């Protein structure tokens with residue numbers, strides 16, 4: 001009784017907070033946190049929607065863009081590597097901007113569809129004045145490894161057009177026969193005191209690299225000599241040196257690089273400059289990352305979830321469907337062939353079993369009916385159809401927050417947790433209504449989703465491999481289907497236990513824990529009959545909790 005009163009008291013506080021706080025803000029992405037994986041303090045510009053196209057069209061700049069999904073483990077694991085690279089590349093700021101586009105945000109669905117983003121994280125390069133109609137979809141970088149990215153960037157930045165730059169225009173074109181100590185400074189402004197001549201042998205990029213790495217030093221420009229004979233135009237012997245520093249009076253200054261690498265060249269030049277009172281522009285300031293904690297309503301929800309056994313929350317099911325309908329599914333440019341079949345199956349499943357209110361059910365039935373009338377659909381059409389259907393309906397997705405899937409820190413849990421929850425729930429719903437779908441139908445839908453739509457590329461790949469290995473098609477009964485997904489999910493939990501993407505307050509465990517289902521465990525493993533009972537209880541719609549939503553009543 002005391003416990004019940006406590007819960008009621010706690011719930012009434014929560015209800016007051018919810019009413020006062022309102023739910024007008026769309027909270028998608030990383031659980032309750034509105035943060036992004038990158039920021040300007042990492043030298044990464046986070047762009048959204050139309051601002052992205054505008055950024056790409058900027059003159060005199062190459063652009064490196066990372067397309068990501070905030071909820072994909074691979075994207076989150078890649079963050080430290082990319083941050084380090086981006087901060088290091090700040091030295092090329094005069095010629096390069098680095099952007100991040102989160103395809104899990106509703107504002108970016110169009111961008112990610114228009115640019116046909118198939119996998120995340122993925123990198124593309126865009127030149128100055130980029131226009132989609134003229135240049136297509138940008139250049140895909142095949143490797144995410146920093147060294148290879150740098151190599152690709154060097155090649156592209158050397159070819160880029162810097163017309164219209166507000167800063168000194170870098171000259172990547174090799175020195176010509178007519179250029180000599182009298183006229184070599186002509187293309188540059190009068191402030192420039194030194195030019196470094198760098199011999200770049202065939203198949204080498206040493207000159208380009210040196211030029212790029214010296215960009216932070218406004219007192220030196222680089223010219224590249226692809227033919228060592230051209231040193232003679234400056235009164236030097238052709239093969240006596242690989243670099244030479246010349247001033248406005250044609251005087252050659254002694255610099256002794258410690259080796260034949262761009263970093264050795266840069267070191268020798270910067271030492272000379274610093275000795276002579278010239279400095280670089282200030283180094284990129286690195287800020288310590290701030291870890292934000294859940295506050296207010298989030299803190300209340302988090303506390304409640306952490307102190308309860310696993311519960312099925314309506315809020316998580318809604319979030320999964322909301323994200324699927326508005327972001328994951330319409331992101332594809334064209335949905336045809338087997339992909340279209342997968343979409344139809346998925347919508348049919350959702351339209352039969354969904355926890356939504358009457359308008360939500362109308363939306364899904366309307367969508368299912370519409371998909372029967374067409375053979376293929378573009379992502380834009382799908383998005384527009386959903387919007388049109390929603391126009392005549394009451395608000396469907398009420399909470400727009402995670403409850404059971406709440407994270408205790410940014411970028412953890414959230415969307416993928418809600419997807420698991422939804423599909424476990426659907427396997428149980430299918431077994432409760434065995435006439436609706438054949439055994440295995442829910443798994444087929446999940447497989448189709450992973451194969452064609454899941455924005456988390458590594459999740460999708462792993463899932464498909466696991467489905468093959470665990471013979472997903474061998475499921476013969478609805479109960480087997482529930483247990484197949486349970487075992488598969490536990491395999492993923494095992495692989496991810498201790499992973500950097502794990503939420504420390506929600507460690508990956510073999511589910512369910514003994515304390516939540518003592519009978520599920522035997523001395524030598526699982527008691528699958530008890531596990532089945534437990535899952536049927538947990539994921540039963542009759543047990544769904546409306547905690548965290550603006551109403552405690554069923555819709």
Ligand SMILES: Cc1cc2nc3c(=O)[nH]c(=O)nc-3n(C[C@H](O)[C@H](O)[C@H](O)COP(=O)(O)OP(=O)(O)OC[C@H]3O[C@@H](n4cnc5c(N)ncnc54)[C@H](O)[C@@H]3O)c2cc1C
Pocket residue numbers: 072073074310404405412413414416417418419420421424450458459460462463485486487488489490492493496501502503506507508511
């Ligand atoms: C199909 C799929 C494949 C994925 N593959 C990858 C991957 O390859 N790499 C990667 O980094 N991330 C992957 N993810 C994401 C990852 O599994 C988690 O969703 C994410 O790390 C968030 O974890 P979580 O702590 O919220 O718990 P989740 O693993 O998301 O689980 C959500 C909830 O389900 C319940 N649950 C846990 N285990 C079981 C079970 N065995 N049976 C029934 N219920 C259970 C618990 O209540 C838990 O809180 C995948 C997600 C999906 C949907």
